[in-house]
Amino acid sequence: AQSVTQLGSHVSVSEGALVLLRCNYSSSVPPYLFWYVQYPNQGLQLLLKYTTGATLVKGINGFEAEFKKSETSFHLTKPSAHMSDAAEYFCAVSDLAGGTSYGKLTFGQGTILTVHP
Amino acid sequence: ETGVTQTPRHLVMGMTNKKSLKCEQHLGHNAMYWYKQSAKKPLELMFVYNFKEQTENNSVPSRFSPECPNSSHLFLHLHTLQPEDSALYLCASSPLLGSSAGELFFGEGSRLTVL
16 A cells, blocks of 8 residues: 655745655555646646656756655755745655556645745 | 646536536547545545556445546546535546656546535
């Protein structure tokens, strides 16, 4: 079984400040990990993903995340927040590496990011 | 522009109505999904179709009936719903091979309100 925990349902930062959104996972197989972003009244858009290889993953809009197996974490960061980053962010884990023929994603409960001027 | 299109974007229905949600993907993917997104709850996987065959039903009540006539189209038929079924219903597709294997591509969702 897989699960994802996102610490903090709401995070508020000032424009230009560091963004840190936390995600911890549990998985019985090597995980594939994802961060998605959802803007109001829209679907989810992929920010970045980790499958294998380099543990520091860079995504769109200046975001990056680091896979830390020992900590079972996949925290999302951005050095300098922009007003347009205000959205809800979801961390997800897939069991695809476990040999299923499709990737079933399990999502965290989401973190709403607010960016203040 | 999304490669996954959902219609309608908004739907209001009474508890005795029958309606359907439609999803179409133009990405050549072979797996399609329905997720339910309710306020203050994680996204809930409802159904998975793999090469038109249902491979996952996550204990969804029978008032939700999926249909996948081909790999590009997915429907969710709604009948005798309850107010607690009001939510955003998200369709997604994914490739099974290649660098994007397992990655979900989402539509913009259908916002359902049950009165």
